Amino acid sequence: MFSLRVVCRHNSQNLTHLRLLSTTSTANANALTSNVGASSSKDRPEIPPSGxxxxxxxxxxxxxxxxxxxxxxxxxxxxxxxxxVLQLDNCQVTANVVTVRRDKSEYHAVQVAASDKPVKTTTKQMLGHFNKAGVPPKRIVKEFAVSADAHIPVGTELSAVHFVPGQFVDVIANSIGKGFQGGMKRWGFHGLAASHGVSVSHRSSGSTGQHQDPGRIFPGKKMAGRMGNERTTVQNLPVIRVDSELNLIFVKGAIPGVDDAHVLIRDAKKKMNCLSSHNQAKGLYEKVLPKGVDDLPFPAGTTELAKTLPPIIEAPSYRRSPFIPIE
Amino acid sequence: MPYPFSKTALVPNLTLPKDAPLEKLKLGKGLMPFLQKNLYSAGKAELMHDLFSRQSPKQLRVGSIVTVLNDQAPNTFTGVLIAIRRRGPDSSITLRNILQRTGIEMQFFPNAPGVKEVKVIRPPPKGRMRRAKLYYLRDSPDKMSMLAGGKNK
Incomplete structure (x- = not known):
């Protein structure tokens, strides 16, 4: 046990009172600390206040x-x-996470849950977790790594205004399941010839190995099997429109998965997070955020924030009109 | 209400229809049909209903000769309507014509703000064709010119 993980909750009403550990989690934390031999409670990481x-x-x-x-x-x-069209479905913060790594650096994350679910079908373990956070039981609970200043009070309800039209997002979801597929569809194999004496095996994968030496198939060999229904990320999709009334986010282009599936949306790692810090360090201040985006709701776009903003916000086009001929 | 996060963002002055089942829509029930009904471009809903609704007496029918007036080039395009794709605001029509001995097909989205007018020049012979999509006209120029030439057999 090299890392110490403590899930802290802080009260949404009382921001100053940041650490509010229940007795059970304190006991767990003590158990963990005794394992690694560091017994003082000073080592326990605190949830830093959000900027x-x-x-x-x-x-x-x-x-x-x-x-x-x-x-x-x-x-x-x-x-x-x-x-x-992506719709938020009672998306709430359920925990803030701080973990100290072996090299004493810290991992910060916000745990988010969505889609209310009946108490009856929720396990006792998860019910305890949701009760501690003071939110109704949810179908899906996921954690997003954040910077130390981006923690959010537990119980905060998140809104579609979290994203600014014109910015870029990554969308993560399970792709549509294709079932058991052959090598041609699953891996892009070319199959065998259509003629030249090939019979019955036109879509075959062909040879999968050598002979008595090595006498086995190497692990990871591409073969027929289950295809799809795996975690897929689509990067750098522009946000076109945001509707806080129905909690809709309109993202340009296609997104993996079936309709009504849960998807994770976050600020684009490459076109937002990386470029912001890089251009700031280089002094290219006008390129810190994408064109037309002045600021981002921080630490998050909540339903309270949405009430102070227009219900529908749309991104204009930031490119040259394709209908005007180039001289 | 001001929007502090982007000065250039547009704030369309749209309100939900009064009879919108807000609670159901928030749960995602009937959301996509609702958007398909209500996300038409400004002032286009009536035109789209006229052209694509099967209840409308003015609805488009494949096999008719149609002229589209457009903001961008080509400003006008006339041709045989060979396909109708019904997708709410995303509905489109495909027109085919022979210009300078080259077959030209153009797909138009009447909901696009650039499309000004869709005029039916002549309805199909005997009121309707037997196919929903007239892609076979690509391979039979004689039948195509018969439709275009207006020999209503």
């Missing part, structure tokens, strides 16, 4: 949404934009 302003080195939490389907919108230039 109130986004900085280029901040990493915000993501959200859990449900994919509802696709539709097309037309932007201000009259260009058709195919979008996927």
């Amino acid at each position: 109130d302003k986004w900085t280029p080195n901040s990493i915000r939490t993501g959200l859990i949404a449900r994919k509802r389907g696709m539709i097309a919108l037309w932007n201000d230039q009259g260009v058709r934009v195919p979008v996927t």
